[in-house]
Amino acid sequence: MSRARWLTHxxxxxxxxxxxxxxxxxxxxSRRAALxxxxxxxxxxxxxxxxxxxxxxxxxxxxxxxxxxxxxxGFRLTYCHNATLGRRDFYRQLxxxxxxxxxxxxxxxxxAVGAHIEELxxxxxxxxxxxxxxxxxxxxxxxxLHVLANxxxxxxxxxxxxxxxxxxxNDRMRLHRNRSLWSRIHCRLALGEAAPEDTVxxxxxxxxxxxxxxxxxxxxxxxxxxxATLGRLRDIDHIxxxxxxxxxRRKLKRIDAALxxxxxxxxx
Ligand SMILES: Nc1ncnc2c1ncn2[C@@H]1O[C@H](COP(=O)(O)OP(=O)(O)O)[C@@H](O)[C@H]1O
Ligand SMILES: [Mg+2]
Numbered sequence: 001m002s003r004a005r006w007l008t009h010x011x012x013x014x015x016x017x018x019x020x021x022x023x024x025x026x027x028x029x030s031r032r033a034a035l036x037x038x039x040x041x042x043x044x045x046x047x048x049x050x051x052x053x054x055x056x057x058x059x060x061x062x063x064x065x066x067x068x069x070x071x072x073x074g075f076r077l078t079y080c081h082n083a084t085l086g087r088r089d090f091y092r093q094l095x096x097x098x099x100x101x102x103x104x105x106x107x108x109x110x111x112a113v114g115a116h117i118e119e120l121x122x123x124x125x126x127x128x129x130x131x132x133x134x135x136x137x138x139x140x141x142x143x144x145l146h147v148l149a150n151x152x153x154x155x156x157x158x159x160x161x162x163x164x165x166x167x168x169x170n171d172r173m174r175l176h177r178n179r180s181l182w183s184r185i186h187c188r189l190a191l192g193e194a195a196p197e198d199t200v201x202x203x204x205x206x207x208x209x210x211x212x213x214x215x216x217x218x219x220x221x222x223x224x225x226x227x228a229t230l231g232r233l234r235d236i237d238h239i240x241x242x243x244x245x246x247x248x249r250r251k252l253k254r255i256d257a258a259l260x261x262x263x264x265x266x267x268x
Contacts, residue, residue, distance in 0.1 A: 016206050047186055091109040
């Protein structure tokens with residue numbers, strides 16, 4: 001397949017800011033790597049976890065980094081991203097994700113999931129339930145999660161819940177009503193504000209991975225990109241890609257702050 005003209009213009013052999021990046025190629029500077037370490041440790045210790053951050057900061061990619069780090073033999077990861085279901089449909093979805101046939105009643109579904117988790121426990125496989133977009137979970141699902149995680153009189157940590165979502169997930173968890181679940185989550189992680197150096201490093205890393213010999217963004221352009229995006233990676237992907245395309249159309253080899261500003265305004 002022939003390459004898009006803007007890729008050829010910048011000497012790139014792949015889309016530099018695409019989302020289909022291999023788990024093993026994720027950009028993990030030391031602060032992010034430390035967060036992945038905490039997540040890995042928590043799951044090894046069979047804890048429950050929350051991971052919060054603004055849209056596009058890299059939460060779901062952090063889960064993929066976790067997947068890359070956990071040995072297949074001892075862990076069974078189940079990823080659920082449709083958080084907008086009521087309790088019964090949530091458990092049906094979970095049944096399907098676990099390879100179980102969905103049952104008719106809520107109680108039967110709950111029983112099937114619980115029995116499967118106990119079975120995995122006997123096989124020394126630790127199931128990890130990754131609930132993405134967890135700030136959207138129905139209250140009746142949240143009400144029930146700590147019940148799902150209760151085995152043998154709440155004495156056996158047979159399941160780790162990893163709840164991932166926007167910062168308002170923390171506000172929801174702190175509600176009086178959710179205290180049974182919140183009090184069981186000891187590992188509370190956040191992907192916080194990015195520093196300007198993070199933005200520079202990220203753009204550099206992704207351009208290099210796509211085959212660039214030299215990044216076309218000048219230093220003022222990088223500062224402007226950081227200011228326009230607050231370092232949120234999905235926004236960087238979007239604006240940086242648009243800058244590359246526009247620069248290529250104008251046959252420019254360098255991207256300056258003025259171009260970034262124009263693109264950022266158009267993308268806003
Ligand atoms: N560690 C990473 N390495 C490379 N690219 C990343 C990384 N984290 C995020 N990205 C980029 O940012 C985009 C948004 O990340 P994502 O994890 O989906 O954000 P969130 O889940 O916080 O909304 C991804 O599609 C990817 O292009
Ligand atoms: Mg996400």
